[in-house]
Amino acid sequence: MRDMLKKMNKTTKSNLITYGIVIVAFAVMQTLISTGSISSLLEGLMVPLCIYIILAVSLNLVVGILGELSLGHAGFMCVGAFTSAFFSKCMRDVITIAPLRFILALLIGMAVAAVFGIIIGIPVLRLRGDYLAIVTLAFGEIIKNLVNVLFIGKDSSGFHFSTKDVMDLNMEADGTVLVNGPQGITGTPKDSTFLIGVILILITLFIVINMVNSRDGRAIMAIRDNRIAAESVGINVTKYKLMAFTVSAALAGAAGVLYAHNLSTLTANTNNFGYNMSINILVFVVLGGIGSIRGSMIAAVILTLLPELLRGLSDYRMLIYAIVLILMMLFNWSPKAIEWREKYLSFGKKKKEAVK
Amino acid sequence: MAALLDVKNLGISFGGLRAVNGFDISIEKEQLYGLIGPNGAGKTTVFNLLTGVYKPDTGKVILDGQDITGKKTIDISKAGVARTFQNIRLFTKLSVLDNVKVGLHNKHHYSTIEGILRLPGYRRVEKEMNERAMELLKVFDLDGHADYLASNLPYGQQRKLEIARALATEPKLLLLDEPAAGMNPNETGELMEMIQLVREKFHMTILLIEHDMKLVSGICEKLTVLNFGEVLAQGDTSSVLNDPQVITAYLGE
CATH class of the missing domain: 3.40.50.300 (P-loop containing nucleotide triphosphate hydrolases)
Structure with a gap:
């Protein structure tokens, strides 16, 4: 019994450290920003940083905890971004209290992303490994391309939809275009702030960490470790796979909401909602250590800040970025580095020695 | 009969x-x-x-x-009906205790929301599960290793753990x-x-x-x-x- 208590405390302690890092980092950055000792470029990077952290933590739920490779994460972010931006633009003059409008937009963005998670998850989660990766990649691209041909306008007689162009909307003279195909949505209120971003990170961490350490999380990890054995003890594999996938999609949707409300113009292209982004998020997860939530956060921070901090080195920038990628990989996965880490940096971590 | x-x-x-x-x-x-x-x-x-x-x-x-x-x-x-496997199939990256708790999955319930928000139902049921799992581990003399990763147990004890997990499903x-x-x-x-x-x-x-x-x-x-x-x-x-x-x-x- 005593060992158990000790163990529970250890997990709790480790989780508290994770929350603590976020809060301390926020406090430090906020102080630096308010004293003006930080460049405006770096300051502008704070919200995107929060977005990447949320994306990395949420993808870790699928890649690290469920053990399935998903390359369509940016697609769910795209769904969350566009539905919430659409909502906020429509409600701009109806709901004037910005925080309330943002919270509603957030809930809608997450809910729609979760619905997409279920719709896409039901067919694709029958696949595994490489096949799942390719199919999710395709679905991500489909979402991005669908958004690019979507035209929505509103006039006195209501909403108009088209997949061709603005003229096809057939609006009255008083109509306004809300979603303009490849030009996306313009005029979304800029409601995202660094504080909101950090709060969303904390909520994401709270959901993911608590889920992992619950009955559901154990079932999900059991499926990852051995699907046949999980079935044999009565775990509903389809249900828990879908649960992990959907929660992950909803959280990616939240990141999308944050993204949409940080820009005045929201468009869907390869760099923000395409496979480039999906792969980027996967890189955070893999480099941070698959399954390690704190690791994905740290990797997201380093790999987002690095290219900006190295801007002065111009041509050598991407070279150094690549070297850092390799070094991080070595630090995380090479046996010698792991040994060194366990010796000197094993605060509050479970010792994983073998019996006998 | x-x-x-x-x-x-x-x-x-x-x-x-x-x-x-x-x-x-x-x-x-x-x-x-x-x-x-x-x-x-x-x-x-x-x-x-x-x-x-x-x-x-x-x-x-x-x-x-x-x-x-x-x-x-x-x-x-x-x-x-519960079973063990010819080639051991444990949840290798979970602790010994958690392996048994996965076996208890269908006998002890709380909702996802209770789990995420850490409501009283979560605490009560988790405590029950911990106690029940430790009881089972004790029968197989594995209670001292509850914290270990299942993959770190020696072969014979992995076999025992598999039986304990099967018994957890009652x-x-x-x-x-x-x-x-x-x-x-x-x-x-x-x-x-x-x-x-x-x-x-x-x-x-x-x-x-x-x-x-x-x-x-x-x-x-x-x-x-x-x-x-x-x-x-x-x-x-x-x-x-x-x-x-x-x-x-x-x-x-």
Whole structure:
């Protein structure tokens, strides 16, 4: 019994450290920003940083905890971004209290992303490994391309939809275009702030960490470790796979909401909602250590800040970025580095020695 | 008294191969039953048919009066059949304690929301689960290793953990697939005692596949011998092992 208590405390302690890092980092950055000792470029990077952290933590739920490779994460972010931006633009003059409008937009963005998670998850989660990766990649691209041909306008007689162009909307003279195909949505209120971003990170961490350490999380990890054995003890594999996938999609949707409300113009292209982004998020997860939530956060921070901090080195920038990628990989996965880490940096971590 | 497990005319084909044909077995409550046969005779296939991994082409499986023929693995687990595997299948990256707690999954409930928000229901049920899991681990002398990753346990203890996990589902029938595989004579002896203990302590009905004749003749009350997918002999352990047909087919002479 005593060992158990000790163990529970250890997990709790480790989780508290994770929350603590976020809060301390926020406090430090906020102080630096308010004293003006930080460049405006770096300051502008704070919200995107929060977005990447949320994306990395949420993808870790699928890649690290469920053990399935998903390359369509940016697609769910795209769904969350566009539905919430659409909502906020429509409600701009109806709901004037910005925080309330943002919270509603957030809930809608997450809910729609979760619905997409279920719709896409039901067919694709029958696949595994490489096949799942390719199919999710395709679905991500489909979402991005669908958004690019979507035209929505509103006039006195209501909403108009088209997949061709603005003229096809057939609006009255008083109509306004809300979603303009490849030009996306313009005029979304800029409601995202660094504080909101950090709060969303904390909520994401709270959901993911608590889920992992619950009955559901154990079932999900059991499926990852051995699907046949999980079935044999009565775990509903389809249900828990879908649960992990959907929660992950909803959280990616939240990141999308944050993204949409940080820009005045929201468009869907390869760099923000395409496979480039999906792969980027996967890189955070893999480099941070698959399954390690704190690791994905740290990797997201380093790999987002690095290219900006190295801007002065111009041509050598991407070279150094690549070297850092390799070094991080070595630090995380090479046996010698792991040994060194366990010796000197094993605060509050479970010792994983073998019996006998 | 009606038998706990009643199997009639069970069969399955894979392509042109009739892997199991006309398999009958009837196991009484709290009986220790052995299933033996040469390699490739279809023993594990029978287990897979009983646990819903494969769907039988013919036959019926009745567990405690309930028809479980062709049901899904999860439903059969809920109906009360638990198993271990010939090649150990643990949740390797989970702790020993969590492995057993996954086994308790369907017996202790709280909702996802309760889990995420850490509501009182979560705390209460998790405490119950921890206590129950530790009790089970204690039976197998694994309580001292509750924190270890399952993959870090030595082989013999991994086998024990698999049995503990199966028992966590509170089954009526426990299927053990070659529990003594890869064990030395000492470990096998220990295992025999443990299987007996499990039967007495949990009032468990056990069907086991085994090649180790010492174990089979030592603890099984009844035996069924499979050969080429068909039942070759069936009955009390001593009479089956002395059956000349069995000796030629299996033990060799």
